[in-house]
Amino acid sequence: MEFVWTSTVIAIVAFVLLYFLLNKYAFGPLFGIMEKRRELVQEQISSAENNRKQAEQHLEEQKQALQQARKDAYEIIEQAKTTSTKQADVIIESAKAEASRLKEEAVQDIQTEKNKALAAVRSEVSGLSVKIASKILDKQIDQKAQEQLVDQYLNEVGGKP
Known part of the structure; x- marks a missing residue:
């Protein structure tokens, strides 16, 4: 086989031109196109990373x-408990005051x-005293009969409502 320079040079020139x-x-x-695709993928990755960070921030x-x-x-709840306790104390104090007033x-x-x-007893006693005095004046009685008469009237006064 023979080496042809012209074919080799034409092949090299054709290869370089091609x-x-x-x-x-x-x-x-x-x-x-591949660079644009790489940039798009990189952009989507950074967008996804930002979205993940935002999601974590929102979660926090x-x-x-x-x-x-x-x-x-x-x-x-604690304030409601405190308020109800105060109201209960106020109600209890109010009830105690009302009970004391009553x-x-x-x-x-x-x-x-x-x-x-x-006053009624005094009135009756005074009336009875007058009756006793009038009966004593009407009747002259001895000391023993007078004591019995006073006891009888006192029993009547004690027995009346």
Whole structure:
């Protein structure tokens, strides 16, 4: 076999020319599309990373909001307990004051009724005393009969309501 220089040079020139043409019209746009695709994938990866970070941030915010809501609910419950205890104390004190007032009124009513009863007894005793005196004056009786008469009237006074 014989080596032909002209064929080799033509083959090399054709290869170089084909390489430049492919590089200009085929490889350039192909590499450009691949570069755009790489940039798109990179952009999607960074977008996904940002979305993940935002999701983590939102999750943390939600956890904090939930903790704050629990804290607020606990404070509201404690405040309600305190308020109900205070209201119960106020109601108890009010009831005690009302009971004390009613007791005082009852004691005053009892004292008034007692005074009325004593006045009635005094009135009856004075009436009986007058009767006794008039009977004594009507009848002259001895000491023993007079004591019996006084005892009898005192028993009548004690027996009357």
